[in-house]
Each structure stands twice: as C-alpha cells, then as structure tokens.
Amino acid sequence: MTDQQHAPAGPGRPDPGPGGEPRAHEEPAATGDAAGVELPQRFRRDRRYKMLGGVCAGLGRQCDMDPVIFRVGLAVLSAVGGLGLIFYGFVWLLVPFEDEEENEVRKLMTGQVDGPALAAVLFALVGCGVFLSLLNNGTVLAFATVLSLLLAGAGYWSRRRGAPAPDPLAVQAAADAPPEATAPPVATAYPSWWRDPIVKDGTHEGGTGYLWGPSDVPDRDVRAAVNIAKGYPFRPGTPPAPRPRPRGPRRTGGRVFLLALLAGGLGTGLTWDDQPLGTSLQIGLSYALVVFGLGIALSAFAGRTGAGSVILAVITAALLAVSAALPKDIGTHWARTTWSPASAATVRKSYDLGTGEGTLDLSRIRPAEGRTVSADAEVGIGRLRIVLPPGVVARLDINAGIGDIQLPGDTSKDVDVAPRKHTRVRLGPAAGEEKKNAGSFDLRLRVGAGQVEVIRAAS
Amino acid sequence: MPRHEFWPGRLIAGLALATAGITYAGDAGGWWTTPWFVIIPIVAGGLCLAGAAGVTGRAVRRRRRGRTPASASSASSEPSA
Numbered sequence: 181m182t183d184q185q186h187a188p189a190g191p192g193r194p195d196p197g198p199g200g201e202p203r204a205h206e207e208p209a210a211t212g213d214a215a216g217v218e219l220p221q222r223f224r225r226d227r228r229y230k231m232l233g234g235v236c237a238g239l240g241r242q243c244d245m246d247p248v249i250f251r252v253g254l255a256v257l258s259a260v261g262g263l264g265l266i267f268y269g270f271v272w273l274l275v276p277f278e279d280e281e282e283n284e285v286r287k288l289m290t291g292q293v294d295g296p297a298l299a300a301v302l303f304a305l306v307g308c309g310v311f312l313s314l315l316n317n318g319t320v321l322a323f324a325t326v327l328s329l330l331l332a333g334a335g336y337w338s339r340r341r342g343a344p345a346p347d348p349l350a351v352q353a354a355a356d357a358p359p360e361a362t363a364p365p366v367a368t369a370y371p372s373w374w375r376d377p378i379v380k381d382g383t384h385e386g387g388t389g390y391l392w393g394p395s396d397v398p399d400r401d402v403r404a405a406v407n408i409a410k411g412y413p414f415r416p417g418t419p420p421a422p423r424p425r426p427r428g429p430r431r432t433g434g435r436v437f438l439l440a441l442l443a444g445g446l447g448t449g450l451t452w453d454d455q456p457l458g459t460s461l462q463i464g465l466s467y468a469l470v471v472f473g474l475g476i477a478l479s480a481f482a483g484r485t486g487a488g489s490v491i492l493a494v495i496t497a498a499l500l501a502v503s504a505a506l507p508k509d510i511g512t513h514w515a516r517t518t519w520s521p522a523s524a525a526t527v528r529k530s531y532d533l534g535t536g537e538g539t540l541d542l543s544r545i546r547p548a549e550g551r552t553v554s555a556d557a558e559v560g561i562g563r564l565r566i567v568l569p570p571g572v573v574a575r576l577d578i579n580a581g582i583g584d585i586q587l588p589g590d591t592s593k594d595v596d597v598a599p600r601k602h603t604r605v606r607l608g609p610a611a612g613e614e615k616k617n618a619g620s621f622d623l624r625l626r627v628g629a630g631q632v633e634v635i636r637a638a639s
Numbered sequence: 640m641p642r643h644e645f646w647p648g649r650l651i652a653g654l655a656l657a658t659a660g661i662t663y664a665g666d667a668g669g670w671w672t673t674p675w676f677v678i679i680p681i682v683a684g685g686l687c688l689a690g691a692a693g694v695t696g697r698a699v700r701r702r703r704r705g706r707t708p709a710s711a712s713s714a715s716s717e718p719s720a
Contacts, residue, residue: 429643455667462667469660477653482642485649490686493656497682500663505675 224278225271233272233296243335253331258307261314261324265307272300432483436475437492444468444496456534458506465500472496507628510560511535521545524619530556539565543637547572547619554622563631566623570636571609573620578603578632586633595631607634644700648693655685 226237229247236254240247257264276283282290284297314320448464455463472493479485511534520541521527531540538559546569547553557564568574568588578585580601586594587605609618625632659681666673 430640432640459667462663466660466663466667470657470664471660473653473655473657473660475653476656477650480646480648480650480653482640484643490652494682494686497656497659497678500659501675501678504663504666504673504678 223275225275227277227279233268233300234277235268235271235275238275238278239335243339244341245335245338249334250331253327257324257327257331258310260327261317261320262307262310263324263328265303266311267307267328269300269302269304269307272296272303429479429482429484431486432475432479433485433489436472436485436489439475440468440471440492440496443471452512455512456506456508457510457512458503458508460512461503461506462500465496465503469493469496469500507560509534509558510628514562524548524551524553527553527555529554530558532558533562533564534560535562537563537565539567541567541637542621543567543569545569547621549619551619552622553619554624556624556626558626559630560628561630562627563633564625564627565633565635566625568607568621568634568636570638571618573609573618574607574634575620575622576603576605576607576634577624578605578634579624579626580630580632581628583627583629584631586631588634588636607636645696646693647696648689650689651692652686652689655681655689658685 223242224238225234226241226247227234229237229240231237231247231251236247236250239245239250254264254268257267273284284300287294288297288301444464444467446464447467448460451460451463472489476485476489476493479489509532513535515533515536515538517533517536518539518541519528519531520539520543522544524545524547527542527545531538536559538557540555540557542553545553557566566576578601582597582599583601584595584597585601585603586592587603588607625634659678662673662677662681665671
C-alpha cells in the first residue's frame, strides 16, 4: 500500500528530510538491493541530508521524523540555555557518519584535525559556557527541560509508531498538488493511494486520510524519485520486527529484585519502631543485599542475572555503608520535648534527644552568686532551643555538625547552613544589668544536623 | 528452571555480595561490630575477583569446546558442580 512519503522541509528547500526517503520494503524487487532496508538500528549522522553536521538529519532518520523539527527544537534549546549546542556538539563529536567507522573525537586524537571536528568542539564548548551562565535561571532551565522532553517524546513516539510524524507542510503540499502530475516514474511498481477509490469526505479506501501523518502519501520529491531509480536503501514504513533474542537461560533479575525489595522492606519495617534510624535501615539493606547476592550466585547454575542486578546490588551496598555510618542516636521518630528544670539544683548534667525538637528552658533558673550551672544538651537531627533567663552571663560552646546556629540578636531569617560549625560565645547581660560576681551558665550544645537556637526570655 | 553451564563469575560476585550483607546484618543484630568502610573492599574485591573468574571460565569453556567440537553441545549443557 505504501511506497513513499512526502516531507519537503520547506518551500524551495532541497532537503527532503528523512520522510523524503521513499519506503519500499514491501516491494523489495523494485529497489534492487533491498538488503539495506531496515530502520536504522544504530544512530548515525546522515551525510546526504545534512545542513551542518548531519546530526538533525540523522536524528530525523532514526526517529522517522522531519529533521526540521529537531533543527528548530535544538535551535530554541541552544538559545535558551545552551543545551541544544551541548547536545549537538557532543553528538557531532561522538557519533560517526553512517558510512564511517571512526567518530570525530577519534579523528582528532589521531591527528586528523579538520574543520568539522573543530566546529563540533566549538559547539560543545560554547554550549557549556551558555549553559553554565544560565544555570541559576530556573525558568529557563525548566523550559529547556520540558522542550527536550517533548522532543525526545515526539521522536520516540514517531519511531514506535513506525509512520512519519505529522508534517503540515507535507500534508498541505500533498493536498494541493495533483498527484498524477508529479508521480515518480517508478511509482507504477507500487500500489498507491491514488489508485484507491476516493470517497466523498476526502479520504480514500485502503489508507488513512490526509491529515495527521498519512503513512502512504506519495512523495513527489524529485530527488527521492531519483533515489528510487538508483536503488538506495530505503526505510520501511513499519518498524522492523524486533531482533530475535539470543536464546539463553531465562532472566531472573526481575524476580531477584522483587525478592530483595520484599526482604529489605520487611527488615526495615519490622525494626522501625524499636531501633535507631541507622540500624533499622542497615538491617533492611543488608537483607536486601543478601538476597541480591544469593540470586546472583544462584544464576551461576540456573537462570540469568545481568549487569542490572549487579548495579542494583552495588547501589544497595553503598546505601548500606551510608546507613552504617549514620550516628546511632538518630531515631526514627520526630519528638518534641521541653525540659524546663525549676531550679539550679534540678538541672541535669545532660539532655539528649535523637530526632526532633528539644527545648531546654532555663528561664526560671537564677544561678546563685558566684555559682555556675553547667549542662550538656544534644540533639541528633532537628532543633535545639535554649531559653536563657534575662541578665545572666552564659558561656556557650556550640557544635553543629551540619546546620545553623542562631544567637540572640540574629533574625530568624538569618539562616546560614554550613558543615562543622563550632562557636564559643559568651553572652553577657544587657548593659547596666551586669552585676559583680553574678552566677552564670556554662552550656555545651551539640546538634548533629539541624539548628541550635539560643534565645533570651523576656524579663 | 533448567540448569545451564557453570558461570563462576556470577557465583563469586553473588557470594561476595551476600557476605557483605551478612556482615552488616550481624553488625545490626549486635553479634559483632563492623565499621562502615568494610563494605568497600568486600564488594570491590569480590566484583574484581568475579570478573577475573568470569573471563577465565569463558576462556576455559571456549578452549574445551575448541578441542572437542563434536561434544560442544553436550559440554555446554552439562550441569557443573
């Protein structure tokens, strides 16, 4: 039913795009050497329809789509963040032409420095520069991401669909021109749509309508017709049958993964309530790792696990190392605790909290003259608040593994997160309130990750 | 599931990973203590060893097959110890 498809890139443009290549797989006799009739399995740059490096033409051929779509898309992507330039440059460098073995990088390495290779390097460099300069512009990056996803999705869809993507120009041209006038000379070899009776609504039996990518609109492109006559290898209209899988043992990687997930979930879930976070995670991850290991070991005898299982197991092992390195004082529950000792005598030596917000309220304590009240307070992950009584000297030794320290006078918006913060500070009373020989506090505050906040109670 | 020829690389890789898992399960259970970095030599060494074993196994299989081409099919399907 189908033979060719029309996709001129634009008015007066010689580049017919990938759709310009006629499709002749159903009539291999007509094309002569039809051995090359295959949707390209490997991505190669296209020399015949190239504009610059042939990347877009190759993409178009790969995805069975008009390369102009990729050209416009990549141009927009280049303008709004450099991603297009990066992509184009690297593909230009890394992907060889269809009829060549070595890519541009290899040519450069072997000393064959030529214009295209340098241009490709320039593309990649300029793209990286533009990208880095716009890195903190979230809107632009979001737009570029969405556009790249759209392009990739369109290409994937088009390739899966096995038919050309809608090209309004082609559809328009096909609808405008009388097909008989420009039918390619060899078209008699193909059963074509104009032989089908046309019904009233403009469609014809035996094929699709005009709109939205007819897979059988004839191509009146002269070069395409010449190509047919010359017997170029053409793409088929439908994707090739999937290559037969090499026969081998059945894959068991999926089942191993599911079992490992189950074991890990059980291990962590059952110990979540009565173990610290690190230990609970460590139990689950080690169970999962054991299951992965046994599954892979079993596949030495029966079944087949591949690199995927090994990679998953290595990721599990890395997470296991992290969980084993977690401090054991970090719990799995977020707690809110307030310690408010009533007098200096009831202040404990140390206050501890695993995960959560701990408040040590010392506002009711007035150290006796010449006495020093000392205490340690520690929170694993979360926030440690210290409320100091007014007018009392406090010597603080504050450690924050990673996080922020707020002292009286800092605004609450002044958050500066940094690793390994250590501060020794002496908070004196306000001017005029200082008394000789007054009592004082000596506090050691520690937070693994989070915030230490020291405030003064109102007098 | 039908058994296939013995792949030594998988066995060693799997055993190394399972060993690492058991090491840390025991640590979590309180039977012994394992510092966090112990997993790196176990996994990395195990995988390197597994790669070497896999290559060796493949070479041995190919050589055996080359020596007795008539019994190639039986050799490939023979379950290994």
